[in-house]
Amino acid sequence: MKKANFVEIEGRSAGYLALLGFLGIFILAALGSTLYMEHNGHHVTGMTNQIVWGMPHVFAVFLIVAASGALNIASISSVFHKTAYKPLARLSGLLALALLVGGLMVLVLDLGRPDRLIIAMTKYNFRSIFAWNMILYNGFFLIVGIYIWTMMQRNLNKYTKYAGFAAFIWRLTLTTGTGSIFGFLVAREAYDSAIMAPMFIVMSFSFGLAIFLLVLMAAYNWTGRPLGDVIFTTLKNLLGVFVAGALYFVIVQHLTNIYAAGHIGVEEFILLNGGIYTKLFWIGQVLLGSLIPLALLYHPTWGKSRRLAGVAAALIIMGGMAQMYVIIIGGQAYPLELFPGMQVQSSFFDGMVNHYAPSLPEIMLGLGGMATAMITVALAIKVLRFLPESLADEVVDPHHH
Amino acid sequence: MSNTESSKNTELTRRKFLGTAAASAGLAIAPGVLLFRVAQAKPAAQAVTSKVRWGMLIDSTKCSTGCNDCVTACKTEHHLEGHNRPETDVQWIRKLKVTDKQTGHVMSLPMMCQHCENPPCVDVCPTGASFKRADGIVLVDRHICIGCRYCMMACPYKARSFEHEEVDDQAVSAPRGKGTVEACTMCVYRVDRDKQPACVEACSEAEHGAMLFGDLNDPESEISKRLAEYGGKQIRADLGLNTGVRYQGI
Amino acid sequence: MSVGLHKKKLKLLLAGLILTLPLSLFAEGNLPIVPKAKAKATAEYGCVNPVADMRKNHMEYLLHQRDQTMHKGIRTKKYSLAKCIECHVTPDKNGKYAEYGDDDFFCSSCHNYAAVSIDCFQCHNDKPQSAYSSLSSNKQSLPEGHEKFASNDTLPSGDAE
Numbered sequence: 001m002k003k004a005n006f007v008e009i010e011g012r013s014a015g016y017l018a019l020l021g022f023l024g025i026f027i028l029a030a031l032g033s034t035l036y037m038e039h040n041g042h043h044v045t046g047m048t049n050q051i052v053w054g055m056p057h058v059f060a061v062f063l064i065v066a067a068s069g070a071l072n073i074a075s076i077s078s079v080f081h082k083t084a085y086k087p088l089a090r091l092s093g094l095l096a097l098a099l100l101v102g103g104l105m106v107l108v109l110d111l112g113r114p115d116r117l118i119i120a121m122t123k124y125n126f127r128s129i130f131a132w133n134m135i136l137y138n139g140f141f142l143i144v145g146i147y148i149w150t151m152m153q154r155n156l157n158k159y160t161k162y163a164g165f166a167a168f169i170w171r172l173t174l175t176t177g178t179g180s181i182f183g184f185l186v187a188r189e190a191y192d193s194a195i196m197a198p199m200f201i202v203m204s205f206s207f208g209l210a211i212f213l214l215v216l217m218a219a220y221n222w223t224g225r226p227l228g229d230v231i232f233t234t235l236k237n238l239l240g241v242f243v244a245g246a247l248y249f250v251i252v253q254h255l256t257n258i259y260a261a262g263h264i265g266v267e268e269f270i271l272l273n274g275g276i277y278t279k280l281f282w283i284g285q286v287l288l289g290s291l292i293p294l295a296l297l298y299h300p301t302w303g304k305s306r307r308l309a310g311v312a313a314a315l316i317i318m319g320g321m322a323q324m325y326v327i328i329i330g331g332q333a334y335p336l337e338l339f340p341g342m343q344v345q346s347s348f349f350d351g352m353v354n355h356y357a358p359s360l361p362e363i364m365l366g367l368g369g370m371a372t373a374m375i376t377v378a379l380a381i382k383v384l385r386f387l388p389e390s391l392a393d394e395v396v397d398p399h400h401h
Numbered sequence: 402m403s404n405t406e407s408s409k410n411t412e413l414t415r416r417k418f419l420g421t422a423a424a425s426a427g428l429a430i431a432p433g434v435l436l437f438r439v440a441q442a443k444p445a446a447q448a449v450t451s452k453v454r455w456g457m458l459i460d461s462t463k464c465s466t467g468c469n470d471c472v473t474a475c476k477t478e479h480h481l482e483g484h485n486r487p488e489t490d491v492q493w494i495r496k497l498k499v500t501d502k503q504t505g506h507v508m509s510l511p512m513m514c515q516h517c518e519n520p521p522c523v524d525v526c527p528t529g530a531s532f533k534r535a536d537g538i539v540l541v542d543r544h545i546c547i548g549c550r551y552c553m554m555a556c557p558y559k560a561r562s563f564e565h566e567e568v569d570d571q572a573v574s575a576p577r578g579k580g581t582v583e584a585c586t587m588c589v590y591r592v593d594r595d596k597q598p599a600c601v602e603a604c605s606e607a608e609h610g611a612m613l614f615g616d617l618n619d620p621e622s623e624i625s626k627r628l629a630e631y632g633g634k635q636i637r638a639d640l641g642l643n644t645g646v647r648y649q650g651i
Numbered sequence: 652m653s654v655g656l657h658k659k660k661l662k663l664l665l666a667g668l669i670l671t672l673p674l675s676l677f678a679e680g681n682l683p684i685v686p687k688a689k690a691k692a693t694a695e696y697g698c699v700n701p702v703a704d705m706r707k708n709h710m711e712y713l714l715h716q717r718d719q720t721m722h723k724g725i726r727t728k729k730y731s732l733a734k735c736i737e738c739h740v741t742p743d744k745n746g747k748y749a750e751y752g753d754d755d756f757f758c759s760s761c762h763n764y765a766a767v768s769i770d771c772f773q774c775h776n777d778k779p780q781s782a783y784s785s786l787s788s789n790k791q792s793l794p795e796g797h798e799k800f801a802s803n804d805t806l807p808s809g810d811a812e
Contacts, residue, residue, distance in 0.1 A: 041579045043565035048488035052550040052563060112548015112563060112580030115770075119545050125529035130551050134527065186640060187521060187557030336559055338512070338636055339651075343500040346512070348492050348559065355488070448723035534724060542721050543774060571776045573733050573783075578774030593724045 004087035004388040004395055006152075009223050011382035016222075019378060023371040030368020033361035034109040042112065045362050050354035051332045056110035058324045059366030062207065063103030063373060064137075064178055065200055066320070068171040069208020071096040071144065073235075075171070078147075078164025084234060084396055087388040088216070089164075093148040094386050095212055095377060096171070100140060102373030106366055129180045136174045143167050152385060175201045182327065189266040190331030193257055199249040203320065206242035210316040213239060215377060217310055219387060228393035236309045240297040243316055247290045250323075266334045269353075270326060277330035280322045289319010329356055443593065454518075454537035455587060455645060456617040457601065458624050458633050461510040462650035463611035466498055471511050471612065474603030478588065479575040484566060491562035491577075493585045494600055499651070508651055511600065511612070514539055514560040514585035515636065516645035522552035522561065531582075537617070537645050538587045546581040553582060557637050560584050587614075617645065685760045686739070686749070698738075699729050709735075713771075732771065737779045751777040 009016075037045055047054040073092035077085035108114055124131040147163040150156040179200030182191040213235055220227035254271065257263045270277055293312035295302070302308045333354045338344055344351035381387050388395065443449070475481065475494045483490035494513040500506070516539045522531045523539065530546035533539045541552075541561075553561045561584040568577045574590045577583055588598035596602075597614045604612040615624030627633075633647030698705050700712075716730035728734050739757040742748050749756040751772035754763055758777075762769065 038580070041566040042563065043484070043486060043489040049491070049553070049562045049565075050488060050559075052553040112550070112582070113546065116545070116547045119528050120547050120549075123528040123545055125523075125526055127524050128527045128529075128551075130525060130527035130549065181551075184525065185521075185554055187555065187637070332554070336557060338497070338558065339499050341502065343502055345498045345500070346495045347487070348495040349488070350495075350497060350512075350559070443724070445726040445728070448719075448725055532722065534722065536724070540721070544717055544721065568774070570778075571774065573736075573776050573780045576774035576776070578770075581774075589724065590726070593726050 005390070006087075006090065006385035006387065007389045008383065008385055009219070009381050009387060011378075016378070016382075019222075020375060023375040023378070026364070026371035027368050027375065029364045030106075030109070030366075030371070033364040033368070034114070037110075037361050037365075038114065044359065046357045046359045047362070048354070048356070050349050051329060051356040053328055053332065054356065055358040055362035056106050056365050057328050058321060059369050060103045060106040060110070061178065061181075061328065062321055062324045063099050063106065063369055065175060065204045066207040066211055067096050067099035067103060067204075068140075068175045068178075068201075069204035069206065070099055070212050071167060071171050072205055072208055073212060074147070074164060075168040078161050079168045084231065087391060087396060088212075088231070090148060090151050090386045091216065091219075091377075091381075092212060093144050093151070093167075094380050095215060095373075096208070097141060097144055097148075098373040098376035098380070099208075099211065100137060101376055102369040102371075104137060105372055106369035109365060110362075129177060129184050133174075133177045133181065136170070136177050139170055140167075140174055143170050172201060175204045182331070187336060188331055188334075189257075189263040189337065190270070190327070190334055192263065193253060195249065195253050195256060199246075199253055202242065202245045202249050203323070206239065206246045206316060207320040209235065209239045209242055210313040210320070213313045214310060214317075215374075217306065219381065220391065223387075225387070226390045226392040228391055228396055230393045231391050231396045232306065232309070236297055236303070239309075239313065239316070240294060243290055243293055243297070247286070247294075250285070250290075265337070266331075269334045270330055274330060274333070274353075277326050277333065280330075281326050284322025285319050285326060288315050289322055290316075293319070332356075443595070445593075449534055449536040449593070451535040451537075452618060454617045455592060456516065456537065456615065456624060457587075457598075457646045458613040458615075458627055458649065459510055459646065460611050460613075460649045461508050463609055464509045464511065465609070466496075466507065466509040468509075468607075468609065469496060470603045470607050470609065471600035472496060474599045475513075475585075478572065478599035479577070480570060480572040482570075486565075489563075489565035491564060491583060493560075493562070493583070510648060510651065512558060512560070512636075513600075513646070514587075515558055515642070516585075516587060518643035518645070520642065521555040521557065521640075525551045525555040527551065534589070536592075538589055538592070539584075540586055540589065541582050541584065543576070543578070543581045543583065548580040548582065550582060557640055557642070684754075686741075686755055686757050699734075732775055733780070736775075736777065737781065740777065740779050740782075742782070748778050748782055 045054060071092055073085050074089040074096075075092075076082050077089045108117055108120075111117070111120075120134065124135070126132070143163070144167050147160070147167045150160040150163045176197045179197035183193065183196035185191040216227065216235070219225075254267060258267045270281055272278060274281075293315045296308045296312035296315075297303055333356060335344075335349075335351050335353060338350065472494050479493065481491055481493060494511050497508075497510050497512045499508040499510070501508075516533075516537055518533075518537065520531070520533055520539050523533055525531075527549060528545050528547055530542045530544075531539070531552045532542060548563065550563055553559075553563060561582050563582050564577060564579050567579045571577050575586070588596070588600075591598060597605075601612040601614040604610070613624050613627065615622040617625060617628070619625055620629070628647060631649055633649055634651055635642070635644045635647060636651070700708075705712075712730040713732055713735075716727075716732070719725040719727075720731070735757075740748060752759050752763075754760060756777065758769070758772075761767070
């Protein structure tokens with residue numbers, strides 16, 4: 001096996017500049033949307049006093065969850081000593097940081113008072129899982145940053161495995177924390193479940209790897225660097241396992257909610273008669289986001305096509321967004337039960353399914369977060385040595401001759 | 402300066418007038434007003450203590466479906482003018498109509514911040530802006546609220562509202578502004594000055610008598626006596642929040 | 652309080668000004684024109700503390716009072732923001748009140764000049780309660796409590812109760 005040779009991308013082609021410009025437009029649109037939302041107040045968004053978290057949170061939570069999953073490849077190489085993944089570890093760490101930046105940006109810019117960010121950074125209520133999450137996010141930047149540094153600096157390589165281990169533990173904690181943001185909301189039937197945290201971890205594996213795979217394909221295709229079948233097939237198969245795992249957890253989540261927790265009302269809503277949420281669940285999350293990708297990844301002939309694997313990864317990302325939408329918005333659309341079994345009416349939409357229509361600025365803000373993550377990667381691989389010059393089979397596979 | 406002079410004079414006379422008016426009003430509604438506090442009024446410089454726990458008792462049998470007096474009083478008191486956008490306009494108190502699907506029996510009751518002993522909003526708030534005063538009143542310190550709305554996700558009662566728009570002409574005693582979360586404050590600035598919350602006052606002034614305010618920690622207070630004798634239920638008691646607002650007839 | 656545009660324009664102008672100004676902002680001759688606390692103040696009453704002290708330390712007093720009132724229910728009048736406004740914000744001869752952000756509004760007179768930005772008046776009313784008590788035609792009705800608050804204890808005796 002040859003040693004992977006990490007080289008910056010040239011980053012001067014028209015394509016590269018066009019990519020930056022394209023992403024830049026989304027980022028500008030996101031900033032414009034923020035100004036618009038903050039200036040007018042949130043009433044110009046689709047969010048209301050009933051649906052208090054909207055599209056920005058769908059994007060933000062998705063990106064944050066995916067961030068921790070994107071670190072998977074690095075963890076597999078450093079913690080589980082799979083050498084085949086080693087050349088990918090730097091990119092994996094970078095993508096993790098970039099996705100977290102994008103997610104946090106969306107979260108912060110949606111605050112009612114983003115100008116008070118400094119308060120969020122300096123005043124902590126240690127009973128709040130949200131405050132813990134801020135600490136976890138900051139720690140993630142630090143630890144993954146150090147991890148990448150030990151990989152890049154030759155004389156620090158000997159510390160890589162420790163840093164990698166720390167990053168691995170940290171990121172499991174981080175996703176547990178993100179899942180618990182919902183799991184702790186005992187008053188809302190849709191979220192009141194201990195399975196939320198582990199489910200988020202498995203989801204993170206699948207979303208993170210799907211994004212990783214797409215970024216890897218794009219980077220190697222567009223720079224004309226070789227990407228061998230060995231590494232590609234390994235990643236593709238792993239992605240299939242994660243998608244199946246996430247689907248399994250979704251099934252368990254709904255079954256326990258029906259049988260164990262007795263939250264039959266909200267389950268009926270999501271699974272049967274919730275209109276858009278039911279459609280997004282069955283068509284978006286289950287069919288397009290899980291079953292079709294599984295077929296594309298494992299089918300004897302389709303499974304050989306890189307293009308179809310790319311399609312599968314894209315579908316998994318869309319399915320993930322649909323899942324977030326169902327969890328976050330659907331969970332709020334279902335009315336709070338103040339008097340179980342009774343019919344409740346008021347001037348404040350009690351007892352009714354709450355209405356939500358995402359607004360353009362919210363969506364642009366979310367897309368801007370994604371664009372920020374991508375532009376971070378695009379710029380970083382230009383200035384630092386994140387990408388191996390080649391991922392051809394002889395570089396990756398120890399047994400290849 | 403004559404302007405100043407005259408305004409001072411009117412002020413003096415008005416003050417004198419108010420003094421007498423207040424005294425006679427005090428007599429008239431004394432039973433209602435003094436009910437809730439036996440001990441001496443808290444001096445302004447003294448911090449609130451946990452010796453007191455403010456609470457409310459709502460008798461839903463005396464609360465009629467069509468009546469909105471408490472809600473109107475709250476809106477007037479805190480200048481909660483809406484923008485005719487019901488989904489984003491704030492509501493600190495609202496009337497619920499609860500129908501038993503089986504029997505058709507209808508209950509009416511006001512719903513607002515329940516001032517829990519273990520408030521979920523306080524637990525989840527990242528900055529500590531949601532907090533509970535020593536005397537049990539749950540508030541948002543809007544000086545450090547960042548507008549994340551996690552408390553609204555956590556509240557089982559939908560008691561909190563986000564200020565979706567710029568606010569003008571706030572009540573001097575109830576500052577409110579865009580981008581922060583707000584809710585019933587139990588009229589804390591009135592309570593600190595030995596008065597009842599506006600909704601309770603309106604309810605008793607209209608002689609509905611469906612709302613009672615007082616110190617849950619003082620066994621001699623009217624509210625404690627009534628609770629001891631007739632009991633008072635919590636809404637969503639299953640959550641174990643030990644609410645400061647209790648209901649009869651539900 | 653429609654601070655918006657007006658404030659921004661002012662800020663731009665003032666930013667330019669500030670660049671040319673050393674920090675000796677309040678050195679003789681450089682003072683902004685601060686509206687006088689005319690109506691309520693007399694030689695006898697003055698500000699709640701010596702004026703020099705107020706110029707320098709008002710923010711600390713206010714921020715401290717804010718936390719005391721908010722969290723402990725301490726409602727002394729001396730450093731109450733509502734009270735500052737009661738004294739310091741008075742109508743012009745047409746009965747109109749300057750708004751936060753205007754150069755002739757008490758707090759912004761200096762702040763505009765020094766390019767300090769505060770968010771207090773996004774929430775706190777920048778008019779005194781008396782603006783509502785005296786105008787019976789005003790759309791704001793005046794619930795009890797406020798009346799008492801505004802009239803009974805307008806003049807701080809210079810110290811806490």
